[in-house]
Amino acid sequence: MNTSILIADDHPLMLRGLTDFLTSQGYNIVGSAEDGNAAYNLIVKLKPEIAILDIRMPLKSGLEIAEACQKNHLPTKIILITFDKEEELYDQAKAFNVYGYILKEFAIEEIETCIKHVVNGTPYFSEEIAEYLKASQTALRPEILDLLTKSEIKIVKLISENYTSQEIANELSISVRTVDKHRSNIVHKLKLDNKPTSLFVWANKNKDFL
Structure with missing residues (x-):
């Protein structure tokens, strides 16, 4: 059990509870934090194999x-713990290559199973949301693509690959303003909300159909 683990949670009782439990089981807890900035800085500095993060923390969320770890190619595998059961959060977790997603009410019962899966390179999501995740694999109806032009589909595909608007503009030899106009049209056609991550989440969830 030499797997190096960082734990971050702004609730002291949860932070201490997980730390004490995993330490008692022989895991190597290399650090802890009570806010997102401190947690991220420790990940950059210590490069733990696994970071167990509260999804909602001050200064920077677990998501x-x-x-940030995905964009900066950091090797740490992320496990999120949360009370939230919102579909969009699950989608974002998958889009950002989160390896584990555990509901807090089952954290102590499931954390070891989750860690063992993650160490072996296998994502683990609480059974409570397994049915949702299964359903999400078929979330895209093929006719939805008929709403989009060929240019818009190209842009959605690049968004699913984490391209920025500037990178998309360079790739397609168009202006950033044109890319942003396309993004706005796509959001409208797909009836997505205006949150900054909504189109990225949709594109990533449905990239196999693009």
């Missing part, structure tokens, strides 16, 4: 940390 924002996962996104």
